[in-house]
Amino acid sequence: MLKINTSILTPGMVLAKPIYDAQGKLLIDRNIKLKKLYIDKLIQYKIEAVYISWNKENLSDVSEMITEETKLQALKVIKETVNNINITKHIDLRELETAITDIIGELMSDKGILLNLTDIRTIDDYTFGHSVNVCVLSLIMGIALNYDKESLKVLGVGALLHDIGKVQISSDILNKPGILTDMEYEEIKKHSFFGYGMVKNIEGIKKEIAWIIRDHHERYDGNGYPNGLWGENIHVFSRIVAICDVYDALTSNRIYRSGIPPHQAIEYLIAMGNHQFDYNLVKIFLRHICIYPIGTVVKLQSGEQGVVVELDEYCPTRPIIDIVRDMNGRSLETKIRVDLRKNLKNGIVSILEAV
Structure with a gap:
């Protein structure tokens, strides 16, 4: 496909x-x-x-690690949680944990496969789709770190709720199509502390969940907010969610800008390793998130165009490509397979919409 x-x-x-x-x-x-x-x-x-569908006999299938039904259920749960918390001051933890358990089960059944998240968002609503994406990304990292299921549930619930404090931010600011003023940006930054205040005293909410909500904008070098925590003073769950939050935000279309390609977001995370982010965790992220999903159309340094047909989790930036157009843009009668792991003089320069 x-x-x-x-x-x-x-x-x-x-x-x-x-x-x-x-x-x-x-x-x-x-x-x-x-x-x-x-x-x-x-x-x-x-x-x-x-x-x-495209040349099924020649192109591997994209692995769908999370079913549409599971994604939609998680979306439904986070919507209901956000809509209800201001009224009831309560969170249905059982419903949240059930949704997280379903995601964990599907992810663990396919352990070791690179996760293709370029299409996980099933709706255009950024806030709710973003929450589900960050949850799944965080759980992938937790599984890679061999967390037990109880720890994964805590991480997953915290990631799904990480932006819940935005319900107390004006929608005019959240949905502003232009650049935020300094005052508006300071208002946005309050969402992490607002969210922490909303959940910290709810019965059954683990302290780590509240910390994720409060600290997902803290940065490894101490230049984050709201408290300027740094290094391992930031709980590891919050450090995980910070990476996943930024990755998904960068690659998502927003009202004021288009998302950037996954490989550019990855380059940003690498550049910010041990500055904004814990680089050991960034490396875990890189090993388990698919930069160039199977079926991605790419242009190579040689000028040739092709389609990604095979991936290597240990070398995610150098997949195997079926070349379908030569350097002059002419279609090839017979595809040429290029393994970029072995062809170090060539590489991907951009992602294309189609061949």
Whole structure:
């Protein structure tokens, strides 16, 4: 399967994965041949990219480690939690833990496979989709660190709730399309402390969950907020969520800017290792998050264009590529397979929407 931008879909292409709207309602199921009417509907619902079937006999399948049903249930739970906490001052921990347990079960059943998160967000709503993404990313890291299931549940709940304090921030500021003023930015920064205040005294909330909510913007070098904690004075769960929060924020489309490609976000995390982030944790992240998912269309330093067909978790920046266009942009009758682990003079320079 191949992920392509909705704007370049053409009638006759076949969907490889189902498409859902913001409420989790199925719009178009997998294996449906697209008609112009369907394409127009996807554009109307602001679905930015979809997976289509493409040369199945020659291209490995993308591993779906988290099912759509599990993602949608986590989205439902975080929405209900945010909507209810201001009214009831209570959090249904059992419902949260059930959603987290389902995610953990699916992730652990495929342990060792690189996680493709370029399409995990099933709705355009940044806040809720972001919370689920950060939760899954954090749990991947927790599993890689061999945490037991109880620790994973605590980490997962904290990651899912990490931005809950934003309910007390004006929506005009949260959704502002332009650059924030200094005063508005200071207001945004209060969300971590607001969230901590909302949950710290709720019965059953572990202190580590409250710390994640309070400290996910603390930085390894002490230049974060709200308390300027540094190094291992920041609990490891908060350090994990900090990395996952920034990665997902960088790669997500926001009202005021488009997301950057995953490989650029990875480069940022590496550059900020032992400055903003614990570099030992960054290395764990790099080993388990897929920079170039199978099916990604790329351009190489040589000028050739190709599709990622195989990954190596120990060398995520140098996948195996099937070259489909030469350096002059001409289609090749026979694909040429290039293993970038062995061809160090070549490398990926950019991600393309299509070949």
